[in-house]
Amino acid sequence: MNNRPRQPKSRLASLLGTGQLAAVVVALAVAGSILLAYQFITLRRTLVGDMAVHASIIADNIAAPLMFQDRDAATEMLRSFHPAPFLTMATALDRNGTIFAEYLRDGGKQSTHADSWFAPVIVTRAVVYQGRTLGQVRLVADTTGIRDGLLGYGALLGLAFLGALLTSGLVSRKIRSRMARAERELAYLAYTDPVTDLPNRRASNETLDAMLERAGTQGEKVGVLLIDLDNFKVVNDTAGHDAGDQLLREVARLLRAQVRETDLVARIGGDEFIVIAGAMRTTEELDHLAHRIIEALQRPLQLNGTEFLATASIGAAVFPDDAASAPELVSNADTALYEAKDAGRNRLGRFRREMIMAAQRRAQLERDLRRALATRSLEVFYQPQFDCASKQLVGVEALVRWRHPEHGFIGPDEFIPIAESCGLIGELGTWVLEQACIDVIALGEHTGLPLSVAVNVSARQFRDNEFIEVVRNILGSTGLPAARLELELTETVLMDDVSRAAGFMHALRSLGVRMSIDDFGTGYSSLAYLQSFPIDQLKLDRSFVRPLPRDGATLAGAVIALAHSFNLTVVAEGVETAEQLAWLRAAGCDVMQGYLLGRPAPLEALRSAAGLAVA
Ligand SMILES: Nc1nc2c(ncn2[C@@H]2O[C@@H]3COP(=O)(O)O[C@H]4[C@@H](O)[C@H](n5cnc6c(=O)[nH]c(N)nc65)O[C@@H]4COP(=O)(O)O[C@H]3[C@H]2O)c(=O)[nH]1
The missing domain is CATH 3.30.450.20 (PAS domain)
Known part of the structure; x- marks a missing residue:
C-alpha cells in the first residue's frame, strides 16, 4: 500500500x-x-x-x-x-x-x-x-x-499594466508550480520514512483509522503486528549507523515481501515497524503472517560484508476481537509485544485480556514501590559467598527484598524492571549500595574478616554518568575500602553500548572497586570479547551449575579454565547440592554461593551464622 x-x-x-x-x-x-x-x-x-x-x-x-x-x-x-x-x-x-x-x-x-x-x-x-x-x-x-494625449497616455499605461500583469502572471505561475512541488515533497516527507521509504507513523495511523472504519461496516477483521528488532542497537553500535540504516532497509524489504498488496507496512520508530493486515477472516491469518515474518528475519543478513541476525519480537492484536478502536488496538499490540520481549525476544506475543490485568498490576506496583522507597520499607538481604579452597566466608551478595503490605513478598525479578522503567532505579540502587556498604562493614567487624559485598547494577544505573560519583561518595561516606566492593553487571548491559561500557567500567575500576560479570553464559557475548572490558570476576550462571556433575561438566570446566587463563576469578552461583560443591572445588572454581551454603537472609540472621566455614 x-x-x-x-x-x-x-x-x-x-x-x-x-x-x-x-x-x-x-x-x-x-x-x-x-x-x-x-x-x-x-x-x-x-x-x-x-x-x-x-x-x-x-x-x-x-x-x-x-x-x-x-x-x-x-x-x-x-x-x-x-x-x-x-x-x-x-x-x-x-x-x-x-x-x-x-x-x-x-x-x-x-x-x-x-x-x-x-x-x-x-x-x-x-x-x-x-x-x-x-x-x-x-x-x-x-x-x-x-x-487624445491623455488617451494615448492611458493606452500606454494600460499596455504597461498589461505587460506587468503578464509578467507577474508568468512569475506567479512559476512560483505556484514550485510551491506545488515543494508541497508535494513536504507531503511525501510528512507521510514517509526517508530511510526505508516506507510510510511513517502518521501515515500508518491514518491508514489504520480508515481500515477500521471499512472493516466495521463490512464485518471484517483487521490485524496489527508491532515488530521490534531485537538487536538493532548492537548493529548500530558495532557496525555503524550506515549498517544500521541498511539493516532497516533490508527489514523493510523482507516485511513487504511477506504481506499482501492491500496490507500496510510502516516504520513507526527507530527499530519499530507496524504491519496492518486488513480484510482478514480469522485471527489465525495474522498469526501465520507473524510467524512468516519471524522466519524471514531469522535468516542472516549481509551488512557491509558482515553477517547479522535481525531477529524481531512481535506483538499482535486483532480488531474487533481485542479492541474496538485504533489507539486501543495499537496499545494492546504493544502490551503483547512487551510480553514477547519479556519472554526472551525473537517470538510472537499474542494479545490476551489477562495482559491488561498484568499491566494494571504493574502500574499499581509502580505506585506502591514509589511509596515503599520513600518510607524506606524495602530491605537488603545478604547471601554468603565462600572461598572454595579455604572454605572461609569471603563475602556476601546484596539482594534487595520487598514485602508488599497486600501482595506479600515480591521478587526483585518483578520489581527491579518496574523500577527501571519508571525511573526509580537510580534512587533504589543508591539506597541498596549505601545500605550494603554500611552492613558489610558491620558484618566484617563482627566476624573479624575483610568481607566483600557484591551489589547488582542495573542497565539504567549503568547508563547514568552520575553513577560513578554516587559510588565514590558512598565509599567516602561509609568508609568501606573500595577493593571490598564488587559491582555486578550483566552481559546484556555491557553489550547494549559496547564502547561506552568499556569507558564507564574503566572509570569505576579507577576508584578501586572490583567488576564482576553476572549470569555469565546467558547472554550472547564471548569470553574473548569480554576480555576487552576491565573485569575481575565471572559469575558462572546457575543454569551451568544445575546439571552438574552429571551433565554440563565440559562446558562449566571450559568456562572456569578460560576465565583463569584471563586471570579472572570465578564465582559459581546456585550451588544446591553437595555433589555440585565437590565438583566445583575439584574444577578449581574460586568462590561459590547457593542455597546449600546459605540462602539470602537479613543482616541479623547472617551475623549469628557468620564465621561458619563450609563443611
Ligand atoms: N534457585 C536458586 N536460586 C538461588 C540460589 N542461590 C541464590 N539464588 C538466587 O539467585 C539470584 C542471584 O542473583 P542475581 O543473579 O544477581 O539476580 C538478581 C539480580 O539480578 C536482581 N537483583 C536483586 N537485588 C538487586 C538490586 O539490589 N539491584 C539490582 N539492580 N538488581 C537486583 O534480581 C535477581 C533475582 O534476585 P533474587 O530473587 O534475590 O535471586 C537471587 C538469589 O536469591 C540457589 O541455590 N538456587
Missing part, C-alpha cells in the same frame, strides 16, 4: 485566485480612468486660465489697430499667438460684432462636440479704450488634443 496522497488544492482556492486577479484588474481600470479624468479636468482648467491671460493681452494691444482700422496689424497681432497650445482660432470683432481680423490655425479645425467635456474652450474679452468699448477679442481652443 502506498503513501496516502495529499488532497489536491481545492476548486474554491483556485476560484478565489482568479477572483482576486479580476478584482485587481477592475480596480486598476477604475483608478486609471479616474486619474485620466482628473488630469483632463486639470489641464482644461489650466488651458482656460492661459487663454484668459492671452485674451486680456490681445484685448489690451489690439485697441489701436481697431481704432485705426488697421486690419493687417490686428491680424499680425492675432497670429503672434500662434505658439499658444491648442489655440485654433483668434478673432477680433468690431463694435458691431463683425469680424475685423481673424487668425485660424489649420483652417480653424476644432471639435464638433458641443456641451460636453470635449467642447471647444471659448474665451472672450472686451476691447476697451478710455472707457469706450471698441469691440471684443474671442479666442477658441480645441481640447481634442488634450483628450
